[in-house]
Amino acid sequence: MTQAEASVSKTELETHIETELARLSNTFAAGVTRSVAWRKGQINGLIRFAKDNTDALIDAMASDLGRPPIEGWTADISSSIAGAEYVASRVGKWAKPRRRRLPVVTQPGSAKVIPEPLGLSLVIAPWNYPVNLVLEPLVASFAAGNVVAVKPSEVSSATSAVIAKHLPKYVDERALAIFEGDADVSTALLAQRFDHIFFTGSTNVGRIVMRAAAEHLTPVVLELGGKSPVIVTKDADISVAANRIAWGKTFNAGQTCIAPDYVLVDESRRDELVDGITTAWQTFYGDRPAESPDFGRIINERHHRRLTGLLDELDDDTVIHSGDAGTRSGDAGADGLYLSPTIVIDPPRDSSLMTNEIFGPILPIISVHDVTESIQFVNERPKPLALYVFSESSKTVDQVLSQTSSGGACVNHTLLHFVPPDLPFGGVGASGMGRYHGKAGFDAFSNMKGVLSKPTVGEHNLVYPPYNDAKQKLLRKIL
Ligand code: NAD
Numbered sequence: 001m002t003q004a005e006a007s008v009s010k011t012e013l014e015t016h017i018e019t020e021l022a023r024l025s026n027t028f029a030a031g032v033t034r035s036v037a038w039r040k041g042q043i044n045g046l047i048r049f050a051k052d053n054t055d056a057l058i059d060a061m062a063s064d065l066g067r068p069p070i071e072g073w074t075a076d077i078s079s080s081i082a083g084a085e086y087v088a089s090r091v092g093k094w095a096k097p098r099r100r101r102l103p104v105v106t107q108p109g110s111a112k113v114i115p116e117p118l119g120l121s122l123v124i125a126p127w128n129y130p131v132n133l134v135l136e137p138l139v140a141s142f143a144a145g146n147v148v149a150v151k152p153s154e155v156s157s158a159t160s161a162v163i164a165k166h167l168p169k170y171v172d173e174r175a176l177a178i179f180e181g182d183a184d185v186s187t188a189l190l191a192q193r194f195d196h197i198f199f200t201g202s203t204n205v206g207r208i209v210m211r212a213a214a215e216h217l218t219p220v221v222l223e224l225g226g227k228s229p230v231i232v233t234k235d236a237d238i239s240v241a242a243n244r245i246a247w248g249k250t251f252n253a254g255q256t257c258i259a260p261d262y263v264l265v266d267e268s269r270r271d272e273l274v275d276g277i278t279t280a281w282q283t284f285y286g287d288r289p290a291e292s293p294d295f296g297r298i299i300n301e302r303h304h305r306r307l308t309g310l311l312d313e314l315d316d317d318t319v320i321h322s323g324d325a326g327t328r329s330g331d332a333g334a335d336g337l338y339l340s341p342t343i344v345i346d347p348p349r350d351s352s353l354m355t356n357e358i359f360g361p362i363l364p365i366i367s368v369h370d371v372t373e374s375i376q377f378v379n380e381r382p383k384p385l386a387l388y389v390f391s392e393s394s395k396t397v398d399q400v401l402s403q404t405s406s407g408g409a410c411v412n413h414t415l416l417h418f419v420p421p422d423l424p425f426g427g428v429g430a431s432g433m434g435r436y437h438g439k440a441g442f443d444a445f446s447n448m449k450g451v452l453s454k455p456t457v458g459e460h461n462l463v464y465p466p467y468n469d470a471k472q473k474l475l476r477k478i479l
Helices: 003-029 036-052 054-065 069-094 132-143 157-170 183-190 203-216 239-253 267-285 301-313 372-379 395-402 438-444 469-477
Strands: 098-100 110-117 122-123 149-153 177-178 196-200 221-225 228-232 261-265 320-321 340-347 361-370 386-390 408-411 445-451
Touching: 003 122, 003 149, 003 177, 003 183, 036 054, 036 069, 036 132, 036 157, 054 069, 054 157, 069 239, 069 438, 122 132, 122 183, 132 149, 132 196, 132 438, 149 183, 157 177, 183 203, 196 203, 221 469, 228 239, 228 372, 239 261, 239 267, 239 361, 239 386, 261 267, 261 340, 267 340, 267 361, 301 361, 320 361, 361 372, 372 395, 386 395, 395 408, 438 445
Parallel strands: 122 149, 122 196, 149 177, 196 221, 228 261, 228 386, 261 361, 340 361, 386 408
Antiparallel strands: 098 110, 110 445, 320 340
16 A cells, blocks of 8 residues: 555545544434433343344354353353343433532532433453453443444454444444444544543553543543452462462463462462462363363464563473473464463563563462562552452451552452452553443443532522621631
C-alpha cells in the first residue's frame, strides 16, 4: 500500500467511525435507551447471544487460543451469562432515584440521587477472554442506559468475527456499533469524543487510552494487568495450595490478567510446594502436557518468543519443566505455540521474568524468611490486580490484606474472586482504576446526579445579604 493509499483508507476509516458514532449519538439523544424495559431487553439479548452461539464461540476460542471447551464455557460463556442475569434482575432497582436526607438549613424540601446514563460509551477489549471481556462491559453499559461502540481484539480474530457477525442481531442495532480491527482502529476511535471509555488490556496501552481520554475529559475505567503475587505462609495447607496455584497458573495457559504471576513462599515449605505444584500439573495434564486436550496454547508466535526469551535469560538449573521440555527459544513445540508448565526457582529479582507481567505458564517461586518479608516484597512493587494468600491463620491473612494494596484478593484459592456477580472487580494504581461487575458496573457507566428540590412556599431571607448579627447568631445555632 502506498502512502497515498494508506491515507485514503485512513480517511475512510475515520469517516466510517464518525458516521457510526453519529448514528449511536442520535439514538441516545432520541431517548430510546432510557427505559428500564429497553435496558433489560438488551441484557437479555446479550444472554441469548451467548446461549445461541455457545458452540461457535467455544470453537472460535479453541482456534484463537487452543482453549479447552470447559475453560471456554466456564470463563467466558457461563460467567458472562451469570453476570448478565444478575444485572438484569436488579437493574430496575438500581436505576430508581434514591432519596437522601436534608440538613435543617435546606428544609423544607427533598433530595435524591438520580442515576442517569452517560451517553456514548467505548469498550476496548483484549484477546485473552475475548467473549467475557466484551460482554460484561456491554452488560454494564446497557444497564446504565448507554449506547456503545465496541472494539474487540484483532489478536483473537476468530472470536471477534463471531461477535461482529452475530451479536448485533440480538440487541437494538441502533445502540451498538462493533469495530473490528487493530491498534489503528483503536487510535482512530480514541480521537473521537466519548462520554465514557472502558478499556481492558495492558498497562502501557492503558496509558495511551487515558492520555486520549484526557483530551476530552472523558472518564475512564482501566482494567489493566501486572504481576499478581501469591503469598504462601509457613502454616499454609501446602497440598491444597499447590493444586489451586497450579490450576490458576495454567488455566488458559497462564494468559489470565489475575493469574498468579509469582509465589513468595516461606523457605521451610518451598520444596514441598514445588513438588506439590509439579504433581498437580502431572495429574492435570499427564506426562506430556503438549498432548493433553486440557492445556491451552500461547496466543501467537510473538508472545511465545517473549516467554521463551524470559527463560533464556536464566540459569538452566533453576528451571523445572513439567512433563515434556523442548520449550526453549527456537523450539516452539510440535504445533508452534506450546509452552510447558514451568517453575523457576528463586530467579534474580532484576530478571525480565521478575520485572514484567509473565502472562504465560511460567511460575517463579521465591523463598522468603517470613510473611513480613513477603509483604515488603509486594509493597516495593507496583500495586497488583490480584493478591493471593494461603494461610491457615486468620490473623496472618488479616495482616497480609491490611498491610498490602491490590485491586482484589482471594484467600486460600486463586482466580475465583472474579466469579461472584456482585463482587466489584478492578485494579488499583498501575493495575487500573474503576470497578465493574454487578452494581459497580452500573455505577461506573452512570452519572449519579444529586438533585435537591424546594417548594416555593415559605420563602425567607435568613441566608441572603444583607448579613447582620441576628442572622449570624441564628445560623451559628442551627448549622
Ligand atoms: P493490549 O493492551 O495489547 O490490547 C488491548 C486492546 O487495545 C486491543 O483491542 C488492542 O487492539 C488495543 N490496542 C493495542 N495497542 C493499542 C494502541 N497503541 N492504542 C490503542 N489501542 C491499542 O492487551 P492484550 O495483549 O490484548 O491483553 C493482555 C493484557 O491485558 C495483559 O496485560 C492483561 O493483564 C490485561 N488484561 C487485564 C484484564 C483485567 O480485567 N484487568 C483482563 C484481561 C487482560
